[in-house]
Amino acid sequence: MASTATPASASRFKPALWVPGDWNAFFGFGTNILVNMLTLTALLRYVLKLPDDLVFGRILPATGLMLFLSTLYYAWLGYKLAKAEGRNTVCALPSGISVPHMFVVVFVIMLPIAGSTGDPVKGWEAGLTWVFVQSFVLMLGGYIAPYIKKITPRAALLGALAGVSIAFISMRPALEMYSDPVIGIVCFAILLASWFGGVRYFKGLPAGLVAIAVGSLIAWGGLAFGVNLGGMSVAKLGDSFASFGFSVPLPAFGHIFSGFEFLAVILVTAIPFGIYDLVEAMDNVESAEAGGDKFPTTRVITADGVISLIGCCLGNPFINAVYIGHPGWKAIGGRLGYSAATGVMVLLLSWFGILALMSALIPLVAISPILLYIGMLIGAQAFQETPRAHAPAVIISLIPQVAGWGKLMIDSALGAAGTNVATVGLDKLAGTGVLYHGLEILGSGAILTSLVLAGVTACMIDRTFAKAATFALAGAVMTFFGFMHSEAIGIARMPGVALAYLGVAALLYGCARFGKVSAREPEADDMHGEAIAAST
Known part of the structure; x- marks a missing residue:
């Protein structure tokens, strides 16, 4: 909220210390x-x-x-x-x-x-x-x-x-x-x-x-x-x-x-x-x-x-x-x-x-x-408080946190039973529909992962592909050193995931440099929901 007070009136203003x-x-x-x-x-x-x-x-x-x-x-x-x-x-x-x-x-x-x-x-x-x-x-x-x-x-x-x-x-x-x-x-x-x-x-x-x-x-x-x-x-x-x-x-x-x-x-x-x-x-x-x-x-x-x-x-x-x-x-x-x-x-x-x-x-x-x-x-x-067109970016930012929560619940339940994932086995869990390895990768460093995925998505929605490429590149670097998708920092912690982000950065940079991209219409914010409904 922008202030309409003049500097002189603001200097005399005494904020209330307590209100009902x-x-x-x-x-x-x-x-x-x-x-x-x-x-x-x-x-x-x-x-x-x-x-x-x-x-x-x-x-x-x-x-x-x-x-x-x-x-x-x-x-x-x-x-x-x-x-x-x-x-x-x-x-x-x-x-x-x-x-x-x-x-x-x-x-x-x-x-x-x-x-x-x-x-x-x-x-x-x-x-x-x-x-x-x-x-x-x-x-x-x-x-x-x-x-x-x-x-x-x-x-x-x-x-x-x-x-x-x-x-x-x-x-x-x-x-x-x-x-x-x-x-x-x-x-x-x-x-x-x-x-x-x-x-x-x-x-x-x-x-x-x-x-x-x-x-x-x-x-x-x-x-x-x-x-x-x-x-x-x-x-x-x-x-x-x-x-x-x-x-x-x-x-x-x-x-x-x-x-x-x-x-x-x-x-x-x-x-x-x-x-x-x-x-x-x-x-x-x-x-x-x-x-x-x-x-x-x-x-x-x-x-x-x-x-x-x-x-x-x-x-x-x-x-x-x-x-x-x-x-x-x-x-x-x-x-x-x-x-x-x-x-x-x-x-x-x-x-x-x-x-x-x-x-x-x-x-x-x-x-x-x-x-x-x-x-x-x-x-x-x-x-x-965000543009309507950015709703998909908000949704994708929720997923890593949910993955982190799911992993925590599984670890806590197995710990209470006196066992752990290594003892039970990833294959046995996967056979029951529990993709623990995916939860582990997506849920580790979840808040940084949320930022990167939502940043890439929002920038692509805005057609700012060079900026989207920068977010993907940041994701590659942070993943390589273990700040994302890993439970510990180090060198080449998740090289496969880091390489994937690097590939995304290259693709997006290519779109910015060589791609023919149509500008998003201003009214797209209002029409975005209708477009999704029509496509389904």
Whole structure:
């Protein structure tokens, strides 16, 4: 949204620090962050088997401080933008623990090292080193990200996000809702009636708060009648009080450098995921710009790196990231205050050991519909904020993320059964219709693959074949070095796929140089859907 304020009037303008819509966004975003904090707490305690004094006394206080600094910074950045443009419609960028990285650092780095050494603290130290490396990748990469953003079609940037939203944001909460439908579906309807349907609840209560309250009442009410809904338990509630106390983060430099003995293992994932963070942050800044708020890409990515480094140096083994979902929080009224308020909430919860109590009081399934709603908005934005003719580019950008999700589900299921793909055999899986090898190639480095495929497609739709060839060439280079279609970086990781991209680049360059290409008519955006229908 362009500002109409004059420089003089903008300098006198004082943006509102809190508006009524911030309550909606606070309860929605705050519960999103709460879910992530409760999830990582469970991973640290029950998967890694770290002692509670380390979890509640060092790691969570450091995580809370990092999130406090992050949410406060992005509220300030939103304030600067609102003041510069003289408007109160700016929504701060949401930020928090990177959820994909949470699982990667736990299951790919920390857990194997804890298992091989027999010491879960060694796994924690390796996680700190992993974040240490990634932080510098982010800080350095922030200066090249704006150039990538400038040349990449919006369909590629938003399409990659839509894939993430469908596979890794929407699917899990949707499955949780239908696993416990009495709470999940009712809470989902409460949210949609307000956020899509415009329904106002009693005394203007935020829909997110109403949904959580109703879900908790159903769960505890069912328990009173002997029906276990939402996994609530009086025993768990009583045990949660044992974690109460006051802890502040302490420097962890020695633990970071202890983790350097595992550097060879760490670099395999830290560098590719650092690049993933660059692309994801660019996508999320692009998403915010499509929603009317233009933030400086370099400053955003560099801030993520600096804030992650601070958290790491105090004992937090999880990366900070700008979140997908800015349009969703803005649509329900979020502006500046919701971000800062969430940071204060997290600081209090983590420094006073209240997270265990919260997890015992609120059923997770009452919160899941909020995440599904955000996933719906992000997926819709990829189509709403791009040219209609680019819809095929958006669709192809979804496929690598779905492949990555499918592979994760198969690996998790086989692991739970005490086996793996190598033991079962690719041929046996293929015989049942499970093309695991294809999922592995297409799903590895999915966000970069989404960008390249959507970039090539969008440029071909626009008849800019030289630019499409450049995207294909970039795909060939990144594939050759393992950043795409591979689970580890290296030389000639997937030479066949890299050669295929190189062939596509040559073909497209030939089309640009020698081909006779008809220009796409301006009205093609409106006629594109009709053309597809006619061709079928």
